[in-house]
Amino acid sequence: MAQYVLKRILMIIPVVFLVAITIFTIMYFCPGDPAEIILGVGAAAEDIEALREQMGLNDPFLVQLGNYLYRTFIKFDFGTSYANSVPIIDELSHRFSKTFVLAISAIIIEVIVGIPLGMVSATHRGGWIDQLCMILALIGISVPSFWIGLQLLLIFSLKLSWLPPYGVTTWQGWILPIFVNSLRGIAQMARQARSSMLEVIRSDYVTTARAKGLPERTILFRYALPNALIPLVQTAGQSFGTSLGGTVIIENVFSIPGVGQYMVNAIVTRDYAVIRSAVVVLAIVFSLVMLLVDIAFGFIDPRIKAQYEGRNRKYKWRKKLRRVAANA
Amino acid sequence: MKRWLSLLLVLVMILALASCGDKKAGKDVEPTDSAQTAPKTSGPDAGDEGPEQQEPENKELVVGISTDPVSWEPWGAFNNGRKHLMHLVYQTLTAEIPDLVNGTTIRYYVLASGYEQIDDRTYEVYVREGIYDTAGNPFTAKDAVFSYSTAKAQGTLAQLNAIESLEVVDDYTFRMTTSRTLAVGDFEDILTGFNMVTQASYESSPDGMVTTPVGTTGYVLIDYVAGSHAVFEKADSYWNNAANESRSIEDGYCSTWDCTKLDKIRYEIITDPTTMTIALESGDIDISANVSSNDLQLFQDGGKLADKFDVFAHPENMYGISFNASKSSPTNNYNLRMALAHCVDPQGVLDATFDGSGIVLKAWAYPTFMDYQNKWDDQPYFEYDLDLAKEYLQKFYDETGTTADTLKLRLLTQSGPTTGKIAEAVQAYIVTLVDNPTCVEILSFDRGTYNSMWMDENAFDILLIYGQTANRTYCTYAWNSYANAAKLQHKNDVWHSGDEKVQELLNAAISVKTHSDETVSDFQQYINDQAYIKNLMCGDVYVVGKSWIGGLEDCIGPKDCLAIMALDYDWSKSDK
Amino acid sequence: MENNEKAFLSVKNLVVEYTSSKQVIHAVNGVTFSLERGKTLGLVGETGAGKTTIAKSILRILPDPPAKIRSGEIWFDGQDLLKLSDDEMRRIRGARISMVFQDPMTALNPTMRVADQIADGIALHRGISKHEARHKAVDMLEMVEIPRFRARDYPHQFSGGMKQRVVIAIALACNPDLLLADEPTTALDVTIQAQVLALINELKKKNNTSMILITHDLGVVAETCDEVAVVYAGEIVEKGSVEEVFDHAVHPYTRGLFDSLPDMSSTGRLQPITGMMPDPSKLPEGCKFHPRCPYATESCKKDIKKLVKVSGTHYSCCSATINAAAKVREV
Structure with a gap:
């Protein structure tokens, strides 16, 4: 297992490298000239040219690519934004921590709330709990986050004055954004957990367990749950990945300076330096999260663990021993 | 059962979304009138006994802004957050503020005391005496020269590329030589456009003042959390204390926004417009210039919160439709351009996008510009006349053989909520004229792509063009930006006309030597005759402040910022 | 009748x-x-x-x-x-009463070791400790001709016939x-x-x-x-x-x-x-x-x-x- 993890960590490097090259190439072919945007409408042509020269935008593609890769991966210098002199790495880490908090808390809440909700639904299939949970899940998935965010703001900030309407400088400021951000995730996780659990409950090995006369609790926790969790680990990981980049709306509604807003702004202003750096950082984080997901998989499902370790190594080793013992 | 439930929920959601949107309830209210009458001033300078005792220890104001300034460096890129904050941090040599009440622009001397043009390309500027920054370092001519040189070396500020050399003459005088003869207003822009710092303070800052700005104003930045808030506190001493004594320009020293009547100002960064409204309503912020037009009814007369707030309208950008006159576009034809110009009703567009609040424009200029010709207001300017438009359209059909079914026009606009609505309104008018719902296609792109597209004569037929108002002083600025073939990258004007007469008249208007009422009106007249562009209207945006804040009609400060020092505060009525 | x-x-x-x-x-x-x-x-x-x-x-x-x-x-x-x-x-x-099921491929819990699957029934019905039950389970495995050293393997490591034998072991574990x-x-x-x-x-x-x-x-x-x-x-x-x-x-x-x-x-x-x-x-x-x-x-x-x-x-x-x-x- 340790070997597998090491291998996966090493594999992140070429993946991130490829991502950097891809994003660089895409941005290169995007219309829109950063020099023009910086200088503004009506700037003289020669001024724009001069700035392009200075920014190195006129060099041939490969030269620019080479420079960029060298600066990023060898000198670890993400540079400064085209618009101002703030070093990108500072800005990114500052913003990233906020987005990260949002994303991580969403995952935790999804798992803690969504999975039991789904399990309870599944075990009381057709009953009122099931109906209620599924209605809540439907609402959670259908309602747009900005709408529910604003509605909650109106209620809790304006009418009740319990929570601040913007910003996350105090811990109360985090309550609403985290809640709203997790809603969709909880709903999805509940539905997934329910269907996964339903499938597992109907499976043959659960029937075998029942035929053994085991109490319902044991069947639920030892037989059904571990098997039902397997597809959910995947869902949780993917959800984390998308929420890393997708918190733009929440960040906007609650005035949280996160990566989402940063990137959207950079795209509109063609701030290539920011876009590239942000994408590279996101790629690294995403890869690491996926690795964690796969490791979790390995711990839950022994079949997958065996895949990681190479088939039946233990067995072959023991077989050899047995043969030796038999011959002795 | 689940299906019905889902349908019901979808209906509920649609209803809720719709109710979040425009309320057409208080539409007949005229916000500009109500706010500009009766200035509510009973500020601390009223000279009475009463208010003094009720003034709070700490005069603090909380302002809501919508964008994070990100960096505090003196010569960084423009963004909406910096626009409102920079005037508290740095000062410039001069400043130009639109006087919306009288329809003109006023020029103030701030750090400079005067200037003179010595010859074609040399200017001499005089710096006031006794200026020092919040670190105590004195500001003299050499610091001005230092500021310009350092800013120019950054390479990102186009206007400074025109400076060839700077020379310190003495402590309070310096000379600037430009590499080419400047157009009208360009030199003034150099004086008003760039923040001044002292060399001593700038060099002692570890990061070029990105996080630790030191300027010559009376305020110091004491706390900044990126994306969240910025707090300013009054400095121990300020070189321009005279500004606190008198508010009159005639004294030569101060400007209305340059005093230090507040002890503390807190800027809260709120990115979502609805959250901004909620923050105003809940009292978390006192004033904001970024309130969404949807929520204005709440604050205007007749609205739920009208008694607690005042509203002031000021112009946003001016918008117009500009035509592609090159061979690759049907708008090459004069009759078509006339038809299109006469079929769009600017008042209608104003109604559709700004709820009717704003003015209709009569030239490619805004009334506060210093060289705006008043006679333009009395002249007809592509009057909205559908029958006349149809006549021109028929002439176009006859000349070219195009029909209502084969006419296809591309309307290029920058993407955004306001520009999107304007483009749709224009599209609706043209569709009514041609009577073909698919004749106009809207191409909406982000700023970068939009900029590269209007320079391509094959990319569009009609361009939704926009220009600044409060932050500009001369008509020629916009003309120079869009029509100067020598300057622009595609070596043609925005109409791709290749028309030499345009260049001739433009050069006459923008040259300092020949800039006059005549040359300005000649240019405008010519482009009207050619029907190259019809400027439509300028909508209003609003400042909303608590009712104990008065003097809102002065709230527009340098570079279109919210000049909170220009306002009057009745602390007895505030909840501080 | x-x-x-x-x-x-x-x-x-x-x-x-x-x-x-x-x-x-x-x-x-x-x-x-x-x-x-x-x-x-x-x-x-x-x-x-x-x-x-x-x-x-x-x-x-x-x-x-x-x-x-x-x-x-x-x-x-x-x-x-x-x-x-x-x-x-x-x-x-x-x-x-116990039952042997039709499809051995899906009758066993993929996330539990084979011996544990036999042992939990034994522990429950005989009231003995898990440890003892596991011993008995391994004995059962031998009875169905599955070698002892495979007791801690997972079901996916067995062939179809061996899986069925495990199922039988489970069924007969408590006599x-x-x-x-x-x-x-x-x-x-x-x-x-x-x-x-x-x-x-x-x-x-x-x-x-x-x-x-x-x-x-x-x-x-x-x-x-x-x-x-x-x-x-x-x-x-x-x-x-x-x-x-x-x-x-x-x-x-x-x-x-x-x-x-x-x-x-x-x-x-x-x-x-x-x-x-x-x-x-x-x-x-x-x-x-x-x-x-x-x-x-x-x-x-x-x-x-x-x-x-x-x-x-x-x-x-x-x-x-x-x-x-x-x-x-x-x-």
């Missing part, structure tokens, strides 16, 4: 239905049979006849929302199982009095089949376990069973000892089954029974076999047939084949 006092297991008039939102599926329609200690009963019939449902009803592990036991009695060692509480039933499951074996060898290939059957038989003999063997393979019945009952459309149409039924089959369906067995000596065509088993949601009136029966008469379409004694312990609900043969002889 017979009344077998010696019967260890006695099923009386069992009726089971599956209700879905639209229709009612009549899976078991009044089944009655009994079984003595130590004997093996074979339940034979086509797929979908209701055999598995009968077995699952005895253990009461039918999936509850769709399936419902409508009426009947299941007497096991003096108790009516259908009247027991959930707790009491749980004590019986695995300890006194049950009654074993329900639902097509235990259908999913396995022929060579393994023989092994598994032999194993079951051996273990059964050792502990004097009664067994109900569900299968559609008449050969297996002949090899291992003492008695046989033929199930069609949720009813038992013929039952008796293996000799009685195999040598003197009387019901047209049973005859049809035997006739359809391929005869290796002749080269004639196969003789299947025409038609298909009826849709359990739309069962025909009268005798359920009449649409396919070569001997059907008008009364067959209306009258419900009941089991009638033919001889000894041989019962059949229709003797048309005898009558027909007699008629032929008469003619």
